[in-house]
Every structure is written in C-alpha cells, then in structure tokens.
Amino acid sequence: MAGFEPYARDAEAIEREIVTRGLVLGIDWQDTAQVGLLARELSEGGPDHVERLVRSRDPRERARGELFAFAILMQQTMAESAERGIHTHGGTVWKSFGRALIERGSRHER
DSSP states (O other), X not given: OTTOOOHHHHHHHHHXXXXXXXXXXXXXXXXXXXXXXXXXXXXXXXHHHHHHHHTOSSHXXXXXXXXXXXXXXXXXXXXXXXXXXXXXXXXXXXXXXXXXXXXXXXXXXX
C-alpha cells in the first residue's frame, strides 16, 4: 500500500526496548511514584542529559538514557501517526510511562 507506515509494529518494537531497559533498571511500571520520577528526570533533563546518559560508561545510566531516547522516539512515532489520522497506542508499560509524562507536562505548564 502506497504511503503505508507500520506505526503499530514500530510502537510494539519501541515498547519492547523500553521494557528491556526497565528490567535492567528494576522499574516497577505500576509504581506511579517511581515512574513519575523517571518522567520528571526526562522532562527536566532535556536532550543534553539524555545524551550524557547514553554515552555513560555506567551500564545503569546508559540504560536510563536509552530508555529516555526510546520514550522520545515513541512520542514522535505516535505524533506522526496521529498527523496521518492513524491511531497508534502502546502497551501497558508505555501507557504507564506516557501517562506520567503527560501529567508531568501538565504540571509543568501551570
């Protein structure tokens, strides 16, 4: 199909990567306080912070940076699919983290 973009498949693959990094970091995605702290770090840290983490020699810092990079990629994927009128959603892990990011953004805008 011309113009077909596999957004659902991309979202699943991105979420798998987020889940993998979450396992390395011991994240309980049902713990709203823990997930909220991750969302805060991502939203306050910015691109330089993510890049520093991704380049770190510390495997846990690198995993956190990669998790953040995949979260940004997921947001971009969903935004692009929405612009094309395609509803794309993630699984339970992304819903937990995405909700925390949205809540963080709402608080930050006030």
